[in-house]
Amino acid sequence: MTPDIDTDSESWWAAIKDGTLMVNHCRSCDRNSLYPRPFCPHCWSEDVALEPASGRGRLYTWSVIRPAGGDPYVVAMIDLDEGPRVMSAVVDCDPADLAADLELQVAFRDDDGVRVPVFRPI
Ligand SMILES: [Zn+2]
Numbered sequence: 175m176t177p178d179i180d181t182d183s184e185s186w187w188a189a190i191k192d193g194t195l196m197v198n199h200c201r202s203c204d205r206n207s208l209y210p211r212p213f214c215p216h217c218w219s220e221d222v223a224l225e226p227a228s229g230r231g232r233l234y235t236w237s238v239i240r241p242a243g244g245d246p247y248v249v250a251m252i253d254l255d256e257g258p259r260v261m262s263a264v265v266d267c268d269p270a271d272l273a274a275d276l277e278l279q280v281a282f283r284d285d286d287g288v289r290v291p292v293f294r295p296i
Pocket residue numbers: 200201202203204205214215216217218219
């Protein structure tokens with residue numbers, strides 16, 4: 175995931191830096207979304223605000239990437255307990271142990287000086 179740091183996502187990345195995963199909460203329809211936008215993708219309301227998420231989720235689908243000459247890694251779609259589906263890396267696990275609905279917890283990793291969210295099995 176390449177961070178695209180613009181004004182809408184600046185505070186989201188600032189929270190990641192502090193070790194908190196945020197979701198975009200809509201006060202109009204009470205649903206959550208990611209990534210941060212100045213509106214709700216469910217009902218188009220602009221009454222949205224970032225709120226801290228539990229950081230827990232479940233594995234939806236995943237791919238094992240095997241770069242030539244590098245270590246394999248896992249890229250996954252994860253359903254957060256708060257609702258949004260996010261794409262992230264799953265770390266600290268054997269790809270053979272992955273299964274749908276596996277419970278995951280957010281963790282943070284520094285990629286070239288930028289802190290990014292990753293997930294690991296609980
Ligand atoms: Zn909404």
